Amino acid sequence: MFQIRIHGRGGQGVVSGAEMLSVAAFLEGRYAQAFPSFGSERMGAPVMAFCRIDDKEIRLREPVLDPDALIVQDQTLLHQVDLFSGLPARGYILINSTQSFDELGLGGFVRGVQQYRLSTLPATELALKHVGRAVPNAALLGGFAATTGVIGLASVLAAIREKFPAAIAEKNVAAAREAFDIATHAREAIDA
Amino acid sequence: MLKQTEGSHAVAEAVALCRPQVICAYPITPQTHIVEGLGEMVKAGELVNCEYINVESEFAAMSVAIGASAAGARTYTATSSQGLLFMAEAVYNAAGLGLPIVMTIGNRAIGAPINIWNDHSDSMSMRDAGWIQLYAETNQEALDLHIQAFRLAEELVCPVMVCMDGFILTHAYERVDMPTQRQVDAFLPPYVPRQVLDPSDPVSIGALVGPEAFTEVRYLSHHKQLRALGLIPELAAEFKKTFGRESGGLIRTYRSEDAETIVVALGSLNGTVQEVVDAMRESGSRIGSVSICSFRPFPLAVLREALRSAKRVVVLEKCLAVGLGGIVSDGVRKSLSGIQLNGYTVIAGLGGRAITRASLTRLFEDAERDELEQVTFLDLNADVVSHELERESRTRRTGPTAEAILRRIGTVASQIG
C-alpha cells in the first residue's frame, strides 16, 4: 500500500487533488481511497486530504499517519502545522514553492536524507500560467507522478479530464504536463 | 460498472436507480452531497418521474415524505445528527403509520457541543422509533443497502434507515461497482402500497388509538421487525444472486470461528478492525471480529451463535449511553444471556476522533490479558479531564466546559489525526 498525505489550505483544491489521485490509480486498475480531514469549512483554513493506493481492497479507515509521500500545497503551513509527522526518512516530500529546501528553512531537516526523494515545484506559478487561477493541485499531481513514479502521467491527465469541464481540464492538463517535465528533469539532475 | 467516486454520489446514483418518485431535501453536513446529487439528476432529466422538493427543515422533510408515501409514491430523504433529531416526531410517526420510506443517515455526532464529524449518536437516538436500521461498512455496501432497503421497506411496510459514516464514507472516494438499471429493476419491483390515500377507495389514516388497542398496534410493529430478521438475510442472498456480491445481511463474521477474543463493531470501523485482526493473527493471537449490519432488528440469535465460543467480547461503540456506558453492548449482552464470558465496552471515535490501528492493537492486547475496565473510553486524554475536574472543584464560575478544554488542547489545525 502507498499512502499519501496532502496538506494545504481551504480553497486550494487539496481534497480534489486527493480525489483525482485516487481516480488516476483506479484508471490503472488499482484500488484507491481518498478522503478529507477538515476543520470548519472556510477558505484559508488548514486542510488535509489522504489517499491510499493498493492492489487489493483497502479496508483501513484511519487518517494517514505514516505517509509514504507528502504533498504540501501551501508553504506557509511549514512552520505552523506538524506536517512531517509520521513521515519516514525515505519518504517523498513535494512542496509547492519557488524556493529551495534551504531557503524554506528545511535544510537541516533534509540533510542526510536521500535527496532525490525531496522536491519543490512552482505549482502555483504553473497554475497561474496555464489555468489563470492559483489552484496548484493538478500541477502537483503531475510533479508527484514524476517524482514518485507511483502513478503514470497519462492516468493523472485522464483523472484531471474526468474532474473538470473540458476547457478548464485542458488547462490543468497543461499545467500537470509542465510540472511532470520539471520534476523529471530535477530527478535526472540529481541522479546524474 | 466499476467507478471511482465519492460515497455520497454512489448512494445518490443507487437511489436514483431505485426509481424514487418523491425526494425531499434539506441540507446538513455530511449528507448534503447525496441530496444535491439527486437534485442534479432530476433537474438534468436523468432521473425522471421524480418530484424533488426543497423543504424548509428536516421536520418538513420527513413530513413531506409521510404525505408522499401515504399517497402511494416511493419516497426518499436523507439527514444527519441535529436534522434527525429535528424530525424525531415525524420519524416515530412514519414508523407508527407503517410507511415504507427509505432514509440515509450520514452518521454524525449530536451536539452540544456542536460537532460535524462522525459517530453513531444520531441514528442511535432513533433506535427505538420502529425503523429498520442498517449500517454500511463500505461505500459499496452503502449503495447496495439502499437497493435492498426499498425492497425491505415495501415488503414489510416499515421505514428503513441506511446508516453510513459521515465523512469517512460519505466523503471518501472509493471504487464501487454500480449496478445497471436492469439489475435494479429485476430486484426491485414497483411499489404496491398496503394502504393508500385514494379518492376511489377512501380510508382514514392516523386515527387516535386508545388503551384498548395501542398495545396490539405496537406489538405488530415489533413483530414486523422480528419478521425482518428472516427477510433481511433472504434479501441479501437474493441480492448476491442478482448482483454477484455479498452485501447486507444481519451480521458478518471475520476470522471469528476459532477466536478467543471477538471484537464487535458497526460501520466503517470494521475495516480498520479487520486490518488489526490480521496483524494480530500473524503474531499468534486468536482474535476475530463481527460486523453488525442490521442493528434494528437486533440480531440476537445469530450474534449469540457467532460469539458463544469466545472467551471475551470487545464491543467498540461510536456512541455513548450517558450515565450507563454502551448502547450496542446492551444488545450484545442480551444476545449472550446465560453464556458466561467477559464483555468489554469501548467507547471510541466520538465526534470523529480517529480510531487508529495502534490504539486498537493496544486495546485488543489489553483485552486478551483481561486487563480492561468494563467501560473504556479509547484514547481519552486523562490529563485534560483531570485538569478540568480540578478546575471545577476550585471555582463555581468555570465558564463553558468545551471552550476551556479546547484552550488546553491548543490549536487543532496544527495537528494530524
Place this chain on the structure above:
Amino acid sequence: MDTQIKFYQTGTFTVGNRLLTEEQRTVQADMHRTNSLNSGHRACQGCGEALGARYAIDAAMRATGNQLIAVNATGCLEVFSTPYPETSWQIPWIHSLFGNAAAVATGVAAAQRVLGRTDVRVIAQGGDGGTTDIGFGCLSGMFERNDDVLYICYDNEAYMNTGVQRSSATPPTARTATTPAVGTAPGNVFGTGKNVPLIAMAHRIPYVATASVANLRDLEQKVTHAMEIHGARYIHIFVPCPLGWGSAPEDTILIARLAIECGLFPLFEAHDGKVTSRTPIRRQVPVTEYLNKQKRFAHLFGKTPDTARIDQMQRMADQNIADFGLLQ
C-alpha cells in the same frame, strides 16, 4: 358573488334556496351533498369547527368532482372526527402530527403529480394552534414553494382540544387557561398575536381569503374559487367554540356574524398578495354586542366595566373597518 337576489341569512335555517337556480344554491342545500364529514362524530354541541369543516370540504368535493384528499393536523377536528375505531370522514384522510399538516399535504400533492393523477386535489386543514403556531414553519414553507395545496385554518382562537390555552390567534382580553382573567390586565394582552391571512398575503400566494360559518354562501364560493386555482392557497375560517368561549351552543352562528358585523373579523379575498374584494358590513354593531355573549370576555363587563380595554377592542375593530373598507 350573488348580485341578483339579496339574502338576509337569519339564524341557521336558510340554507335551501328554492328561488335560485341550481348552480346558485349552496352545496349544503343539496340532498346529494357528499357529507364528507359525516354525522356521528364526537364534536361538542354547537361546534363551529365541525360546521366549518363540513361546509368547506363538501364545497371542495363538489368543485373537484369528489377527487379530494384531506390532511389534518392534530386538534379538535382530528380527534372528534376519528375516535378509534370509527371515522366520520368519507374521503381519503390522513392525520400525521400537530405541526406538519402543510408539509404532509405537500408530499401528498407531489405524489399525485408523479402518479399522473392530475385531477386529484389536496386540502390541508388544522386549527389555529396547528396553523399559526406549531405548524407555522411548515405552512410558510408550503406557501414559499407555491405547492398545490389549499390550507384551511379553522380559527377558534385557542388550543381548544387541550383545554383552552392561548395561541397566537387568541384575541386581546380573551380569557384562556394560560391568559387567566386575573390581575390588572385580565385575559390576553394587547400587542401580541399573528395575522396569518396577512402573512399568507405577504408570501404572494395566488389566493388568500377569510371566511366564516356565519356566511355559508360566501364560504362555499371562496372554497370553490380556491379549487379553480393551482398553487398555494389559504382560507382562514372563523369558527366559534361554545366550550372555550363560554357561549351558548345555539349562538355559534350568531356570534360568528357579530364578529363580522362589529369589524373584528373582516371578510376579504386577496390574489397574489393584494386584497381584491371584501364583504361589506351590512349592519355595524359595537364590539360589546359581540364580546358580551362570551364568558371569555366576561371580566370586561360587570359592575365596573373595563371601558379602557373595551375601547381598545373597539379601536381594533374600527381599524379593520378602515383598512379593509368594510363600510362602503
